[in-house]
């Protein structure tokens with residue numbers, strides 16, 4: 001299937017990729033005024049679609065944005081877009097912008113929110129990164145404070161995350177770690193972090209400055225089922241450096257081991273046994289824990 005035949009859902013219709021265009025007056029472009037989700041389809045199963053849509057509607061509520069569809073309708077739109085592109089495994093980007101307004105910041109000029117669903121074949125991390133693990137650095141950019149725009153809101157305002165990704169690029173690593181303004185560990189530019197110490201797995205709570213990742217929540221469940229003491233907790237860079245294992249979680253990355261942080265080797269410098277068990281456990285649930293696209 002050629003990419004030129006890709007169909008994108010835009011404001012009520014499936015249109016060709018080259019026709020999927022929005023106005024330069026869209027406030028998503030002018031002001032980052034909008035929200036989004038990144039969702040994954042595994043073998044015709046949309047992983048935790050409901051959880052993603054709940055997060056989308058919570059983000060919308062938080063910024064007083066009315067999504068012009070019900071959760072059931074959006075579910076159908078997502079499934080329809082995957083089917084139209086005949087995909088079995090895919091990455092879905094669901095975007096809701098405030099819509100077309102004028103150059104003023106006032107969102108009340110925007111009468112209709114725009115809803116976009118893009119379904120694409122997966123563009124995964126190279127598989128060898130799961131064998132070797134990745135090196136990361138800590139970023140000098142701080143996570144947005146929870147009392148400004150909450151990191152729990154998955155808004156289109158990702159400039160802070162973009163700056164963190166630039167820091168990673170400049171350091172020659174795939175991801176960088178953000179602290180919050182108190183110096184506590186928050187998350188990566190587009191993934192959550194876990195540290196492992198003994199039988200304990202710890203990930204920062206949302207209010208510290210982390211998105212409550214769907215993968216993160218699934219990993220907490222998988223780890224508890226496997227008998228680990230997995231929980232939210234507040235920690236510093238020191239705790240990351242001296243952890244037995246460190247890994248990142250996200251829709252795209254799934255569970256990926258971190259083997260070095262700021263030049264400090266983590267554990268023995270290879271993906272740890274607990275990380276590998278969690279990745280295997282996660283890859284088991286994605287096969288079944290989802291909404292079926294074709295039936």
Ligand code: PMP
Pocket residue numbers: 038161187188189190191192210211212213214215216249250251252
């Ligand atoms: N944190 C941020 C800032 C993100 O953008 C993402 C990716 N959506 C995540 C964490 C991971 O969340 P999820 O597991 O829901 O993909």
